[in-house]
Amino acid sequence: MRPKMAEATETPTPETSTRGRPKTRVGIVTSNKMQKTVVVTVQRRAPHPKYGKIMSLREKYKAHVEDHDYPKKITINEGDRVRIAETKPASKDKRWRVVEVLEKSKNV
Numbered sequence: 001m002r003p004k005m006a007e008a009t010e011t012p013t014p015e016t017s018t019r020g021r022p023k024t025r026v027g028i029v030t031s032n033k034m035q036k037t038v039v040v041t042v043q044r045r046a047p048h049p050k051y052g053k054i055m056s057l058r059e060k061y062k063a064h065v066e067d068h069d070y071p072k073k074i075t076i077n078e079g080d081r082v083r084i085a086e087t088k089p090a091s092k093d094k095r096w097r098v099v100e101v102l103e104k105s106k107n108v
Contacts (some may be wrong), residue, residue: 017085022086024104029080035070037094038063040084063096079105 027042043058063084068075076082081103084096 011016011024023084024083025096026081026083026092027061029078029082029105030060032068032074032076032078033070036065036068038065038076039069039080040082040096040098041083061096062094063098064090064094065098076101077105079107 003068025040025042027040029038031039034076039096040063041058041062043056044060045054047053048055061084063082064087065076067073076098079099082101083099087097088096089095090097
């Protein structure tokens with residue numbers, strides 16, 4: 001005879017389950033030419049998987065900005081440092097949104 005498994009385990013209810021915190025990144029806005037979208041370049045330093053040399057890596061993210069409407073009402077300019085957070089897909093490429101502008105660019 002096989003031993004009985006533990007009684008039914010509790011499944012988390014929507015009230016008790018947590019999704020955790022979304023990933024966040026800090027980067028520089030490299031393009032603001034789209035409506036309600038900016039391109040943010042995030043740089044990081046990481047060792048090469050095989051050789052161990054520290055390399056400078058960059059990744060580009062398209063992020064959603066609700067109050068940015070090019071060319072009439074530009075709220076975020078190229079060169080601004082922004083914090084972006086993960087969100088549900090807004091389009092084919094957009095999976096991030098701008099949370100806050102950390103620093104405005106000096107050349108406006």
